[in-house]
Amino acid sequence: MLQRSSPTNLRNLFFFSRYGSSFSKFFTSQAASSLRPVSETLTYRGEEEYADLNWDDLGYGLVPTDYMYIMKTSENEKFSFGELNRFGNIELSPAAGVLNYSQGLFEGLKAYRKEDGRLLFFRLEQNAMCMTMGAERMCMMSPSVEQFVDAVKQTVLANKRWVPPPGKGSLYVRPLLIGSGAMLGLAPASEYSFIIYASPVGTYFKEGLAPINLLVENVFHRATYGGTGGVKSISNYAPVLKAQGQAKSKGFSDVLFLDSKTKKHLEEVASCNIFILKGKTISTPATGGTILPGVTRKSIIDLARDFGYQRYKKLKTEQLPELDQVEECLIPVEELIEADEVFCTGTAVVVAPVGSITYQGKRVEFRTEDGSVSQNCTQPLREFRWVSLRTKWILNANLYIPQNLKRSPEGTN
Numbered sequence: 001m002l003q004r005s006s007p008t009n010l011r012n013l014f015f016f017s018r019y020g021s022s023f024s025k026f027f028t029s030q031a032a033s034s035l036r037p038v039s040e041t042l043t044y045r046g047e048e049e050y051a052d053l054n055w056d057d058l059g060y061g062l063v064p065t066d067y068m069y070i071m072k073t074s075e076n077e078k079f080s081f082g083e084l085n086r087f088g089n090i091e092l093s094p095a096a097g098v099l100n101y102s103q104g105l106f107e108g109l110k111a112y113r114k115e116d117g118r119l120l121f122f123r124l125e126q127n128a129m130c131m132t133m134g135a136e137r138m139c140m141m142s143p144s145v146e147q148f149v150d151a152v153k154q155t156v157l158a159n160k161r162w163v164p165p166p167g168k169g170s171l172y173v174r175p176l177l178i179g180s181g182a183m184l185g186l187a188p189a190s191e192y193s194f195i196i197y198a199s200p201v202g203t204y205f206k207e208g209l210a211p212i213n214l215l216v217e218n219v220f221h222r223a224t225y226g227g228t229g230g231v232k233s234i235s236n237y238a239p240v241l242k243a244q245g246q247a248k249s250k251g252f253s254d255v256l257f258l259d260s261k262t263k264k265h266l267e268e269v270a271s272c273n274i275f276i277l278k279g280k281t282i283s284t285p286a287t288g289g290t291i292l293p294g295v296t297r298k299s300i301i302d303l304a305r306d307f308g309y310q311r312y313k314k315l316k317t318e319q320l321p322e323l324d325q326v327e328e329c330l331i332p333v334e335e336l337i338e339a340d341e342v343f344c345t346g347t348a349v350v351v352a353p354v355g356s357i358t359y360q361g362k363r364v365e366f367r368t369e370d371g372s373v374s375q376n377c378t379q380p381l382r383e384f385r386w387v388s389l390r391t392k393w394i395l396n397a398n399l400y401i402p403q404n405l406k407r408s409p410e411g412t413n
């Protein structure tokens with residue numbers, strides 16, 4: 001747990017600073033940001049301590065944690081120094097670019113606690129790169145990949161007691177990039193803020209791991225050609241709320257959007273990508289600026305292509321269909337009728353089997369029982385068995401607190 005500086009903590013400061021830049025960063029925080037930081041020296045108490053929370057009852061609501069990270073650019077300068085602050089409200093000019101012209105981007109990623117005490121991220125640098133690409137599209141300044149990764153690590157370590165016990169959920173981490181500079185006319189902001197907060201989460205859909213039911217949306221669109229659907233602009237999300245709200249009020253889990261030009265091809269769900277399985281082929285809509293190229297989507301495609309489905313088969317003893325192809329292509333909505341299985345992918349949902357999709361009043365049901373591809377082939381993703389598949393996708397550098405750094409006799413480290 002992080003605490004205000006005390007003589008004992010200062011001693012531990014020296015102790016921990018030998019263990020990687022993340023720790024030492026706690027103690028070398030720089031000048032205050034205009035977002036009202038709490039100026040205090042933070043030190044790390046490395047005990048394995050859990051926050052007081054019912055870990056068996058985690059949903060997907062915001063549970064405020066202890067610390068957030070803030071880094072900001074000065075006028076037309078690059079990001080340089082950031083620091084941890086106590087979690088709380090931020091102060092912004094009413095003329096800030098984000099409030100007036102939606103100059104904002106976010107990312108979403110998770111930290112998992114393993115039985116051996118490690119805290120793991122999955123392909124964290126991919127999220128960093130997504131933010132960099134999004135910033136380019138939105139004419140914003142962005143933290144570098146290294147700054148992003150370092151800041152996320154600091155935030156997770158600072159909130160370590162909020163990372164759920166193994167198997168109970170994860171710590172959802174939300175990096176946010178906003179145009180915080182004030183101006184009146186439409187233009188890129190002159191100043192940007194990078195903020196990271198975190199919240200422990202369980203499963204995304206109220207169905208838990210049970211199959212979800214989707215409604216194909218005919219009227220509203222999530223993204224348009226030439227728009228910002230391919231990046232995580234904050235402006236992409238409010239427009240889905242109307243369709244999502246209507247679908248939920250009819251008992252559906254979420255909305256599946258079609259392309260805005262022809263209204264004939266699948267795009268994605270409000271906050272996750274979609275895959276369909278027919279025979280031996282898994283397909284997903286090709287990205288072209290209207291679909292978010294999600295990290296989970298990319299990982300499923302990469303795994304399938306690199307290892308072939310036979311590798312999945314070896315991982316599980318159950319009978320699996322023999323699969324041989326993954327395709328990124330245009331998927332006409334009618335193909336849903338033919339599909340054997342459908343599943344959604346995303347950091348929040350991980351891999352969610354789809355039980356049914358309703359299109360123009362007709363409900364099509366899909367295989368979801370044990371032995372299905374979405375249940376079994378994607379199990380390595382859902383169960384966080386990435387390690388055995390691709391160690392380079394796992395990041396735990398500086399996050400593993402060695403056992404010998406446990407609580408000091410005074411109980412203060």
Ligand SMILES: Cc1ncc(COP(=O)(O)O)c(C=O)c1O
Nearest residue numbers: 271272273292294295296346347
């Ligand atoms: C619109 C949309 N599609 C897909 C995804 C899944 O992306 P990822 O796998 O990177 O979490 C997200 C995640 O936020 C999203 O907002």
